[in-house]
Amino acid sequence: MDTPHLPFELAPGASLDSSSFSSLLRKLNGDAMPELSGSTPLEGPHATTILAIKHATGVMIAGDRRATEGYSIAHRSIEKVFRTDRWSAVAIAGSAGPAIEMTKLFQTELEHYEKIEGERLSLEGQANKLGQMIRGNLGLAIQAGLIVVPLFAGYDDRAELGRIFKYDVTGGRYEESDYWATGSGGRDARATIKKRYRPGITADDALKVALEALFDASEEDVGTGGPDVLRRIYPNIASITEDGFLKYGDDRIAELFQELIHERSKVASTEEHVPGAERPVIE
């Protein structure tokens, strides 16, 4: 008797990487796969400055809220920091559409793996998987300029510390030991973090540094949005520790931003001022 007609994955010898969601999706519903074809240059909103800072109990990950389209603001309150599982998160820079889609696919990929295998993918494994997904996007980056460069951060429960991974468009994966910032204002944000960062910095101080770095980037870079007091739009900042992913509320960020403004205005009002000179050093 013939083998009955079964869903392909139940048929004997189904060739499928059994725990990969993307290979499954490509097979079952190719249209839903975030891949575009064609060689016409596409333009869409770009998301901008994102950063990650390692701290004593884990890692801080943050992003501003602006998306730009050429010289216009495409979106004032876009989210760039996404929880991908309980102990990891992705922040996105580059073309917003493909980046958000890629993040959604990555989130599903992790959850799918966890359910099929019965245990979570290791942080290292997650970082590698994300690299492969970026590489899959390479054709798009070359043809259409839709570049997606995320930052990946998480708490590694095996090594018991926070870890940061950055990527290039070719899917190259590099681990950062202390901090990293990328996107259009990434350079400016990095400059601030470089001055403020100390190894073993506390989570509270890392939060302040993250906010300050994003604020500085917004002053220097047109693509980066600063805190918007009028509309109450503040950067997304989250901390990942042993206890999991925790996003700071807008009230907390608003309060810290007020403090920051207060410090800055003191500096600005002195007669001969050197920017940043009188700021207290964070222990």
Added chain:
Amino acid sequence: MSLPFYVSPEQFMKDKSDYARKGIKRGKSVMAMDYADGVLFVAENPSSTLHKISEIYDRMAFAGVGKFNEFESLRMHGIRQADVRGYSYSRDDVSARGLANSYSQILGQIFTEAMKPFEVEILVAAVGEEGQPNELYHILYDGSVADETNYVAMGGQSEDLSAYLEKNFRPAQPLNEAVKQGVAALKEVENRSLPNGNLEVAVLDRTRERRKFARLTASEVEAMTAGAETP
């Protein structure tokens, strides 16, 4: 030239049914029941890594009895179907009814067309939002589906287990009471002692965040079942 033996369809189906039932009868039991915050699953399972109960999607879980490789492939099918659907459309579009339907089709097809039917019984459960009823779909080896309420018992001792639950089930029990009752039910029908380490206990708890499924550890079960045995 030889003619194949004629076997009447009735006989053929009956033989397959008997075969599948026998296989299931040999296995251990699983039960699921409603409790105050959702659905509780209790199974006898000496392995702590090869699960009989598993998460499918946000509000949905799966339980299987019978042959491990067979219900395991069905479990994976469920996760795949749910994830693809949730990704292609939206998370709210993944329904237990849809999945139960798909399982029913697959098992029905295997039962009629394959030489050997699957020796499994499975359960697709979904916890309802606050104030909404839970869904329990019990699917048999031949693809027939029963939409059950309050509790479901499957596996070797399913009849005794059902009888026990029919007598003792009380709606909206707190979790520890429900766990106590579930463990007592299994012990009663197996008529021997069951160390907590050999129990697989999980819940679909509507008070949890997006993913409602959680396993209870042996020590949690220990703490809940400690003290007086429930009647």
